[in-house]
Amino acid sequence: MKQFLAFVRKEFYHVLRDRRTLLILFGMPIAQILIFGFALTNEVKDSEILVVDYARDDASQALLTRIGASRYFDIRQAALSHKEILGTFQKGKIKAVVVFPANFNADLLHTNKAQVQIVTDASDVNTANMITNYLSSIILDYQNQLNENLQMPYRITPEVRMLYNPQLKGAHGFVPGVMALVLLLVSVMMTAISIVREKETGTMEILLVSPFKPVLVIFAKAFPYLALSLVNVTAILLLSVFVLDLPVKGSVGLLFAESTLFIITCLALGIFISIKTDSQQIAMLISLMGMLLPTMMFSGFLFPIENVPVPLQIISNIVPSKWFYIIVKSIMIKGLGLSALWKETLILLGMTVFLLLVSLKSFKIRLQ
Structure with missing residues (x-):
C-alpha cells in the first residue's frame, strides 16, 4: 500500500508541475462550460428587431410595449419603405422586422381582425423560427387579453406546460452534455498520454522491473486523474448553479x-x-477524434438520437x-434517484x- 501511495504521489507531482497539463485539466472544462452555457444555446436573447409602425395608435403601442x-x-x-427593409436585412444587423399597417386599431375595433407582418432573415432557419414563435406567442397573448370581455362561441385555448424547463433555457441541455464531453476527453486523453509517455521515454521499463506489481503501476498513474476529474465535476457544478442558474x-x-463511475470508465x-498504442501522437489522435465526434453525435445533447438512422442508433x-x-x-x-x-x-x-x-489481458509486462 505504501508503494502504491508513493507512485500516486509521484504522479501527482508530475501532473501539478506541468502547466500545459493543468491547462487541459482545468482550463478546458471551465472554458467549455462557459462557451456552451452562454454562446451555444438554442435560446434567442436580445435579438435586434426593427419595428415599422404605420399605425401609431393605441393598439400598436400596447403590443410594442x-x-x-x-x-x-x-x-x-x-x-422605412419595403425596399429599405430589404436593404436593412442585407446588412445583416437585423434579425426580424415587425410591420404594423395603417389603421391597425381601427381594423381591430370595426372588423375584429387586424394583420401584423413579421419578416425574418431565414438564412438562419433556427433563429428565424425561434423569433417567429416568440413574436407569435406575444401577439396571441395580447389577443387573448382583448378577448377576455368578449363572448366568443367555440373558443378553444390550449394550455401548454413545459416540465422541468418551463423557461426553455439552453443550459438545461448543454450542461449535462458538457460534463460528459469534458470528463470523457480529459480522463481518456490524459491517462492514455501519460502512460504512453513512459513508453517513449523508456521509464516504463524501469517501472515494470521494479518490485511494484506492473498492474498497480498503471492504476497508480490513473488515480490522480480520477481525483482531478472530480475537482472538475465540482467546478462545473458550481458554475452551473451560480453562473448558469441551473440548480x-x-x-x-x-x-x-x-460521475466517479463514469470517470473510472x-x-x-x-x-x-x-x-x-506506442506514441503520444497516436494516443492523442484516438482520444480526441475517436472520442469527441461520437460524444457530440451520439450522446444526444446536440442532436436527438432518434433522428439518426437505426444502425447508428445501435452504435x-x-x-x-x-x-x-x-x-x-x-x-x-428531473431530480430522479438511483x-x-x-x-x-x-x-x-x-x-x-x-x-x-x-486491458489487463492485453497488458504485456515486457515491452519488447
Whole structure:
C-alpha cells in the first residue's frame, strides 16, 4: 500500500508541475462550460428587431410595449419603405422586422381582425423560427387579453406546460452534455498520454522491473486523474448553479457517485488505448477524434438520437457518454434517484469491467 501511495504521489507531482497539463485539466472544462452555457444555446436573447409602425395608435403601442418588455428582443423603431427593409436585412444587423399597417386599431375595433407582418432573415432557419414563435406567442397573448370581455362561441385555448424547463433555457441541455464531453476527453486523453509517455521515454521499463506489481503501476498513474476529474465535476457544478442558474434538483451525492463511475470508465478506456498504442501522437489522435465526434453525435445533447438512422442508433449504445448524459440530466433537471437510473448505471459498470478485463489481458509486462 505504501508503494502504491508513493507512485500516486509521484504522479501527482508530475501532473501539478506541468502547466500545459493543468491547462487541459482545468482550463478546458471551465472554458467549455462557459462557451456552451452562454454562446451555444438554442435560446434567442436580445435579438435586434426593427419595428415599422404605420399605425401609431393605441393598439400598436400596447403590443410594442409587450414585445419590448420581453428579454428576447432589442427593439429599434424606424419609418422605412419595403425596399429599405430589404436593404436593412442585407446588412445583416437585423434579425426580424415587425410591420404594423395603417389603421391597425381601427381594423381591430370595426372588423375584429387586424394583420401584423413579421419578416425574418431565414438564412438562419433556427433563429428565424425561434423569433417567429416568440413574436407569435406575444401577439396571441395580447389577443387573448382583448378577448377576455368578449363572448366568443367555440373558443378553444390550449394550455401548454413545459416540465422541468418551463423557461426553455439552453443550459438545461448543454450542461449535462458538457460534463460528459469534458470528463470523457480529459480522463481518456490524459491517462492514455501519460502512460504512453513512459513508453517513449523508456521509464516504463524501469517501472515494470521494479518490485511494484506492473498492474498497480498503471492504476497508480490513473488515480490522480480520477481525483482531478472530480475537482472538475465540482467546478462545473458550481458554475452551473451560480453562473448558469441551473440548480441540482436531485441528490448531489448520487451525482458525484455516478460521475466517479463514469470517470473510472473513461480511465479504463484511456488505459486500453495506452496499451494498444506506442506514441503520444497516436494516443492523442484516438482520444480526441475517436472520442469527441461520437460524444457530440451520439450522446444526444446536440442532436436527438432518434433522428439518426437505426444502425447508428445501435452504435450509440456503446458510447459511454450517452448513458452518463442521461444520468446527469435525470439527476440535475428531473431530480430522479438511483431507482430510475439503475439500468444506465449497470451499463456503465459493465463497460468499466469489460474495458479493465480486456486491458489487463492485453497488458504485456515486457515491452519488447
